[in-house]
Amino acid sequence: MPFLSRVALTLGLSLGAAAAPNSIIAPKGAETLTVGILGDYGWTGWQPLPLDFCNNALLKLEADGVQVSRQLQNDCDPGDRQAISNATIEETRTAHYIEKVCLKKNCSAFISVGDNFYDSGVDFTSEGIQRFYEGWADMYVGEAFDNKTWYQALGNHDIVAGQAGVDFQTRLAPLIDDRWYFGHEHLPYYTYDLTGSNWTATFVVVDSDCFIDNYQKETSVYNTDYVIACHKDTQKQVDFLRESFAKSDATWKILQIHHGYISSSSNYTELDPLMEIVRENNGVVVNGHDHCMAHYQYENTDFVLTGGAGYAEAGDCNYGVPLGPFAKWLGADANQAANGFVTLDINYNTLTFEYYARDMRLKGADYYPVKDDMKPSYSFAVTKHATKA
Template structure:
């Protein structure tokens, strides 16, 4: 850290005022804070493997008994290869859109729900380092992003590189850019508190990849050394969530996770042990994985889906058609899902969620029409405070 940044950090922490440059915490003591919630954004910089290799060579290697690394299999994904051009364009435009909204709303920090780097994560290699800069550090720059903490989480694409990829994001990346925050213990699960003048919000980050049963099948590209190992210790994360919420007297409690327990696409019921703790504490769940924006409410719990910061997919939000009464709003229509993100305004009285959907004009057409993209397309508030189980 440059000398002047260290001085500014020391001064800012001493005064207890607004967040100092390069601090690892959102401002404290304010009557309200505004967070930007986003996920599934990390497409920029990914280069699919050559088509000849994927279509012709890969099958020969497999037939010859060559063990193919999961990352190579994933980087031959035909669907992602088809999406990469539009995904890169959409991520770049959405990043600039987030900047515009956050300048208007004065976002204090950013909360990620994972899939930070498609298609197969990053690790401590020349390519991984390059992708970290191209896909994140040099992508999210500007007044709205500078010196703002990003409270990170892992998604399924982040674990394809295995333990090496997880270590890069949890341990090394914070040394590259101190906006990137993964707790103090270099683990894929952690907790942090945001504190206002008369309220506190406790966030707990859990790596849901470890809970997903189909990732334990050896043919899955997510069946890596890390996922195999952490699946055997899911109780550790369950206990961590329970203990973190139990110790907290916070006004608000929030679980930050990648996969959706409630979804218009796939409901990951393996996450139920976590959801039981969420319900006991009257907490809220923020997740991604589905590439769209949505609000679900199930068994008294609000679920905020914010997976639209990269490549939006209408099918993930069932083309805007609610399935069952629990889908309160879906950011999609028959043809397209919206790119965008969610803001969370926290104060003593409420958690106010606002969904910002981008007017998606591309190549002379408007793929998702938003009358005024600088106003929320949907909003809701949580007013019942957290409890202590």
Template sequence: MAITLRSVLLVSAVICAVSAKTQKDPGSAAAPKGHNSLTVGILGDFGWSGWSPANTYFCNEVAPVLTAKNITIPRELQNDCDAGDRAAAQNASAAQVSTASYIKNICTMKNCSAFISVGDNFYDSGVGFTTTGVNRFQETWVDMYSQGIYENATWYQCLGNHDIVYGQAGVDFETKIAPLYDDRWYFGTEGLPYYTYDIVGQDWTATFVVVDSDCFIEKYQKSSSVYQNGYTTSCYKEKQTQVDFVTQAFAKSTADWKFLQIHHGFLSSSTNYTELWPLVSVAEKHNGIVLNGHDHCAAHYVGNKTNFVLSGAAGYPEAGDCNNGVSLGSFVKFLGADAAGAGNGFVTLDISSKELVFEYYIRDMEYEGGDLYPVKDDTKPSYSFTVKDKAK
């Protein structure tokens, strides 16, 4: 986790290259303080635009030959050959563009002060400090979320599994380089993939604790996994460091509201990552709320009186991740999907000293000749819930 000489040189190079607007201390941006109430947008799994998958000839014809010859294919190239993601790339990019515009409109109406990411910021294989990586960061995030309400809003970031395919180099780009490239992109002040921050109102405080849940997923340690690399191997061995960080951050905070911000879902309609319990148990102990993405849809789950907010619908929606809208048990309170498809959208969080109000905005995905996910009035929330019990 230490900052190496190479990292320092890379950061210095970026500082020399960026405009005066971005030559600020990392983390200088922040949500406004002192408001009686404040609204933030929660979104994840959005970074598809600008991704060019590996060509089909290489993936289908050349890659098997290389594998048979025991030639190692880089993880990011393996991931860029994922057949399902290749097939989805064009529609997913279009969905991100449309949903980014939709989120802007809703957040303009609600006056969102900041945005909270729950990871998978760059498909299919993250970004590194390369020409391709810098160009994708510019196209997929800087240009995509730069107008209107986006222009001055801080984005409190989080890593997802697609962000760590490049390994340490990809993690370093998002945690160390990106905040210097554009100071709206916030990743703490230490350049680490885990950090904590407070959003402060007139008479309330909300503490958010961010963790890289990739470090806890056991199947990512298998040699066959495209997410198995030096970074995931190391942080898996040291995952207790992040557990201790969460434990101390929650215990130290005297905030009215406390949140655990991660990528993978502990409760899900698709895959329950039970290995995240050491983190979730801390949030549960403090009456905290868990924010996550990973599943490409929106949902609300409640387990053992803990609220789990899934907001992974800002890019490419996948109905199966929300079980095609069919609840599997009493813990499922809302699924932003039906038998035909899932809806793109995001979640807004209104914070005050009195309560938290979560509103799920799902856009009407009408197109010429059909409607992928009909919503009667997508300027109004499809679902909402309120939390009044404060953190411990």
């Protein structure tokens, strides 16, 4: 079937309907399987709006009662405008770095914790399709990435375009590039298993954007049609997580979300109903949102922050200074946070998380020195198997 016909068919589905399964086959059978985990990477290809529009025309339009979309507001963000040059450089270099590490470690798949496209996501427009290719499909290429499944999640920047942007990532993107995976139902939440020779790991993806109270304020750029609707029914995703873990006899259980429940920046306590289920099942949480890498432990649960694949921000990891006993490692110092990602080695006995921080040389300076960045800067292992609540 021609591409445009397939897209038309997908767009014709009701929002509650299931699209046909795509061709993804999860890697399985290995005694130890390695996956790469990364997030907050999608800067390449974004062009901020002209400064004159943001500083002058936008104010006149709003004063005249013109309704300005969330996308236009977000694409005038002054902080992101300032970051775009370095962010694009760092994402590109980090993508090459991930490829080098994953060639060495033989990564079988990749796990995203969201913010796949800054500043305002992508949708089914010419610009959105260009961004999809420039910022992801043509960025993550090479032996380490080719034919490897990416188990995706949504972040707050991915929902700025509203339901149209969510539909693009969950329903259309898997048809454009079948490495991009959002479950067989193509919903923002789903579950999948990775299976080894004598173990299984159950992952559940939840869209944490739906839980954040601040996104319900009319002044928030994330207060879109999609997030308003899904906030009214967060119980659906809570029940989905509970049921998915309850049905699973897996050796390991992992929740994959964007926002951090435990953080050096912002603790999103609205996520507590999800965390209760994780604790009951002795699970692990992987997330992004904060633009750095860290390991936290709280209430006997490990939290893996891996948000350093694009624009790293030292403040998100409190400039490398732990707050309280929960921060076990922070990938930052007083001046810079590390670019990088996390690998997860799964076998029957352990989940081993290795944090790879890139030696960040830029314009003659070394912003985050790492003596040997082909070795992990930090690692920890989980040895207690998941339970069944």
